[in-house]
Amino acid sequence: MPNRISFIVVFTLISLFCCVPPSFAQDTDMIQDAVDYESKPIVLYSGIPKKYEIAEIKVTGTKNYEDYVLIGLSGLSVGQVISVPGEEITEAIKRYWRHGLFSDVRIVVERIEDNKIYLKILLTQRPRVSEVRYHGIKKSEREELEMKLGMVKGSQVTPNLIDRAQTLIKRYFDDKGFKNADVVIVQKDDPANENQLIVDIDVDKKEKVKVHRITIAGNNAMKISKLKRVMKKTNEKGKLVNLFRTKKFVEENYEADKQLIIDKYNELGYRDASIVKDSVSSHDEKTVNVYIEIEEGKKYYLRNITWVGNTLYPSEQLDVMLGMKKGDVYNQKQLTERTVSDDDAVGNLYYNNGYLFYNLDPVEVNVENDSIDLEMRISEGRQATINKVKINGNDRLYENIVRRELRTRPGDLFSKEELMRSMREIQQMGHFDPENIQPDIQPDPTSGMVDVGYNLVSKANDQMEFSAGWGQTGVIGKLSLKFTNFSLANLLHPGKNYRGILPQGDGQTFTISGQTNADYYQSVHILLCN
Numbered sequence: 001m002p003n004r005i006s007f008i009v010v011f012t013l014i015s016l017f018c019c020v021p022p023s024f025a026q027d028t029d030m031i032q033d034a035v036d037y038e039s040k041p042i043v044l045y046s047g048i049p050k051k052y053e054i055a056e057i058k059v060t061g062t063k064n065y066e067d068y069v070l071i072g073l074s075g076l077s078v079g080q081v082i083s084v085p086g087e088e089i090t091e092a093i094k095r096y097w098r099h100g101l102f103s104d105v106r107i108v109v110e111r112i113e114d115n116k117i118y119l120k121i122l123l124t125q126r127p128r129v130s131e132v133r134y135h136g137i138k139k140s141e142r143e144e145l146e147m148k149l150g151m152v153k154g155s156q157v158t159p160n161l162i163d164r165a166q167t168l169i170k171r172y173f174d175d176k177g178f179k180n181a182d183v184v185i186v187q188k189d190d191p192a193n194e195n196q197l198i199v200d201i202d203v204d205k206k207e208k209v210k211v212h213r214i215t216i217a218g219n220n221a222m223k224i225s226k227l228k229r230v231m232k233k234t235n236e237k238g239k240l241v242n243l244f245r246t247k248k249f250v251e252e253n254y255e256a257d258k259q260l261i262i263d264k265y266n267e268l269g270y271r272d273a274s275i276v277k278d279s280v281s282s283h284d285e286k287t288v289n290v291y292i293e294i295e296e297g298k299k300y301y302l303r304n305i306t307w308v309g310n311t312l313y314p315s316e317q318l319d320v321m322l323g324m325k326k327g328d329v330y331n332q333k334q335l336t337e338r339t340v341s342d343d344d345a346v347g348n349l350y351y352n353n354g355y356l357f358y359n360l361d362p363v364e365v366n367v368e369n370d371s372i373d374l375e376m377r378i379s380e381g382r383q384a385t386i387n388k389v390k391i392n393g394n395d396r397l398y399e400n401i402v403r404r405e406l407r408t409r410p411g412d413l414f415s416k417e418e419l420m421r422s423m424r425e426i427q428q429m430g431h432f433d434p435e436n437i438q439p440d441i442q443p444d445p446t447s448g449m450v451d452v453g454y455n456l457v458s459k460a461n462d463q464m465e466f467s468a469g470w471g472q473t474g475v476i477g478k479l480s481l482k483f484t485n486f487s488l489a490n491l492l493h494p495g496k497n498y499r500g501i502l503p504q505g506d507g508q509t510f511t512i513s514g515q516t517n518a519d520y521y522q523s524v525h526i527l528l529c530n
Contacts, residue, residue, distance in 0.1 A: 049083040052117035061123040073099060074121060084117065100158045101126055129155045130196035136203040145169060157187065157197050169203065177248030179209035180285065208248045210237045212287035218294040221268060230264045231257035234290065249288050265296060269329040272297030300330040303371040309378035313349065321346050330372050335362060350380065354413030356443055356450055357381030384414040387449040393456040396431050405429060408452050419452065426454065433457040480513035
């Protein structure tokens with residue numbers, strides 16, 4: 001036998017067969033690809049644990065990650081003392097599997113010298129996406145799905161990625177009314193790129209599923225026809241009353257419509273109304289039947305309304321503002337409107353006079369037979385003073401142009417009415433998207449101060465008008481250009497706020513127009529307005 005004989009140690013970790021998949025196991029197969037068995041004998045190690053210090057860790061089988069990152073994932077490190085067989089190797093393999101980035105994980109021993117052990121981690125990396133191809137859908141749908149899925153070129157292909165994509169696509173088309181849509185995701189090897197896949201997403205939307213019939217049971221206070229009208233987006237097909245209403249069935253809309261039914265009952269005094277049972281069943285391939293069973297409960301009335309905690313305004317004044325009295329139906333919608341939502345609600349009496357920290361909590365203190373006693377518990381708090389006024393998102397006008405439209409200024413008492421008025425003034429300027437003007441209220445109860453912000457989204461509203469024709473005298477035409485953010489000051493004193501050659505920023509309106517009637521009439525008009 002040669003003097004220099006190298007021994008290869010193969011670990012058969014019996015415990016791994018119980019707690020990890022077969023590919024986790026550390027056995028003689030792990031080393032077959034790495035050693036020459038004709039020149040080196042195999043030494044089978046017994047199952048008795050022995051302590052070793054890790055002298056070296058190598059990683060093979062990956063291209064997209066640095067070795068130190070992959071070694072860090074294992075939880076093992078050079079200098080660490082481990083038991084062989086032992087939990088350290090088992091846990092290292094489990095960590096790799098939990099990350100889901102690898103289709104095969106093996107840890108083998110290259111050699112042992114005294115109490116030093118040299119490890120090699122063999123990883124098989126999962127393939128990556130080289131291309132995603134959609135079939136059976138429109139361009140707009142593809143773009144929306146790309147945003148939702150996040151499956152792009154270079155993504156690691158994992159079972160979770162594919163399952164998630166399947167679920168999200170199915171849900172996306174369910175929400176659009178294609179309840180019977182079929183989604184098939186096929187993975188193909190990319191012949192041009194090693195270890196990469198082409199993902200084909202085939203969608204058969206089929207026809208939109210519509211509502212054939214809605215059956216409602218348990219209702220006494222309201223007719224079925226009225227309850228069906230309460231449902232805004234779940235409507236029966238073939239009904240004249242639903243001619244201009246959507247008939248497709250969308251699960252999300254159906255859930256919202258069920259809540260509308262309960263809200264309507266609450267509005268009529270049925271505070272305990274509930275839907276005790278409902279189901280959606282297929283009528284045929286294109287339609288479904290909806291069944292809803294209601295438990296109405298009692299109809300309740302107001303008996304006593306008392307105010308607690310109010311020192312600024314007498315109870316009699318608050319009663320008048322509330323507009324609800326003894327004997328009225330207990331209408332929860334009206335209660336919310338009169339305390340919070342309406343312009344002349346009780347809450348706005350406080351908010352418009354600086355009491356930003358005010359709170360009103362209606363409490364049912366007594367429910368007896370069909371009568372309810374309400375206690376209106378008020379915490380008035382202190383008046384809030386405006387500290388800072390911030391304008392965000394304005395990249396069109398000079399800030400002082402926007403600020404002169406505001407009714408909320410530092411040092412003033414907070415007023416919800418002035419806040420809403422300021423927002424209307426900004427809308428009327430025409431330089432910002434009215435649907436995206438949002439207030440940002442940042443109160444500080446400790447100091448009694450509040451920062452008020454206006455979040456804006458700029459929009460262009462310049463206009464061009466052109467008309468032309470042909471008459472007896474020749475060409476007839478008119479051209480008009482209207483710039484709504486002109487700045488005369490910048491024209492005379494050039495600054496940074498320009499769009500092309502046009503000075504802007506002061507919100508002035510500059511109009512130039514010209515018209516001609518061929519040889520007989522020509523004119524040019526220039527108009528500048530603040």
